[in-house]
Amino acid sequence: MATNRRALLKQIGLGIAGIGFSTQETFASDQELFGDFQADPIPGLRLSSNENPYGPSPLARQAFAKYSNASNRYSWTLGPALIAAIAKKTAVATENVLLGAGSTEILDLVCKLAASEKGNFIVGFPSYPYWSITAETAGLKKLTVPLTVDKKLDLPAMQKAITPETRLIYVCNPNNPSGTVHKRNDLEQFVLEASKTAIVLIDEAYIDFSTEKSMVDLAAKNDNIIVARTFSKIYGLAGARVGFGVATKKRIEQLSEIQSWPNGSTSVASTAAALASLNDLKFVQDSYRLISEARAYTIKELEKLGMIVIPSTTSFVYFSIKNFKKDYFKILETNKIEGTGLYEEEGKWTRITVGTMKEMQRFINYLQVK
Ligand SMILES: Cc1ncc(COP(=O)(O)O)c(C=O)c1O
The missing domain is CATH 3.40.640.10 (Type I PLP-dependent aspartate aminotransferase-like (Major domain))
Known part of the structure; x- marks a missing residue:
């Protein structure tokens, strides 16, 4: 995640650097600044930085x-x-x-x-x-x-x-x-x-x-x-x-x-x-409910895949991939999913952000592919 965040900051920095001494053409495009993650429909999934996938709120x-x-x-x-x-x-x-x-x-x-x-x-x-x-x-x-x-x-x-x-x-x-x-x-x-x-x-x-x-x-x-x-x-x-x-x-x-x-x-x-x-109380309540539902789904499905999952009261899930038979990180890379690396080598613990239910279904589907 550190590398991802630094890379993103670097990209943003480059975009801003252009503002000082040139015309509009040098402004970075959304694509350059955010990669594929802002495109619609999104070809990749950003499940790395615990962002709220529903925000900002309407108000x-x-x-x-x-x-x-x-x-x-x-x-x-x-x-x-x-x-x-x-x-x-x-x-x-x-x-x-x-x-x-x-x-x-x-x-x-x-x-x-x-x-x-x-x-x-x-x-x-x-x-x-x-x-x-x-x-x-x-x-x-x-x-x-x-x-x-x-x-x-x-x-x-x-x-x-x-x-x-x-x-x-x-x-x-x-x-x-x-x-x-x-x-x-x-x-x-x-x-x-x-x-x-x-x-x-x-x-x-x-x-x-x-x-x-x-x-x-x-x-x-x-x-x-x-x-x-x-x-x-x-x-x-x-x-x-x-x-x-x-x-x-x-x-x-x-x-x-x-x-x-x-x-x-x-x-x-x-x-x-x-x-x-x-x-915007409605937005906060909806975010809480939707993220809780997607989190419960993610935990259940990760467990079915043999992962050891820590109960979470957050917008992300921490789990061990040590019993997972496939190459977890290769699956992320192939499917353009931005997750995180290993936090603890011993036990092979990683983290995934809880996105929308659809995003989590895609994430799980990729992991399920035989
Ligand atoms: C535990 C924790 N603290 C602080 C932050 C920093 O958040 P911000 O500077 O966006 O408020 C984060 C961001 O992911 C976080 O996970």
Whole structure:
């Protein structure tokens, strides 16, 4: 996935480079930017980045259209309006919310803040890895703690791994790539203990697919607990780049100091679209239901094919291909399916994003071919 994402970013980068010094002909076409994945009907399937196949929501699309016309202006009002809507939705105060260009920006800012004192950070393996490059570049040493056999974060082992030099503990809940979630009570105990000496960063990118309660309430009152959330997943706005952090007023102020333009990284159109998405309850409910149905189908069919599958509360499925008799990756390649590589060599564990039911039926059909 890292390679896929880098390749895509590179392609986009090339497209943007053309804008600076040439005419329209040098703009990359949709085909160049996105490969086959935007074509209709799609010859390939992108099941790699846990994007919502149904988004953006109808109300978000309207907002994009309306606010693209206002994109010649900076907006001083949309950001605060989005913050107010997020605060209301998550039952915290506006002073507890910081907007970012995706939750990635929030994760990066927290890494930089934690790295203001040298030391180490703790992360499960495998877990969502990209932000950890920022932590390492900022001078923190990475300590990884393997998941349990049922592919959950090993909270007792993470607790044991904490040293006096630990500055940051990353908790991805639900965890990407394994799709497992911790019960609020278990996690709360761990987080309250771990946050006594270091910042606990809880990444809730997929919490909307789970019935477990978010930890934003704890983040709003404990300086050492910070929650990162995103509009990229259930809200279907991955390309719009809108995320937010929830923390105490003191932490939000500290994070704002290291964000070049506090709350200013999201575009006018993206901010308006995120705001509209929050009101599009039907879209969120439909996405939840459709993705849950396609996920249940995928899990059932993968099991029939001999895969070992981890129960998932997310928009992706983690499974072992070690008992699969055919060449799984060859099948993906032949049929132009973008999945992910192996996260764990031992046991041969890979991940697939849950697309639409039709996409998952195609994926399964390819795997079934004799
Ligand atoms: C666990 C997790 N956190 C954060 C992100 C980053 O999302 P974004 O920057 O689009 O909010 C992702 C994206 O796939 C993710 O899986």
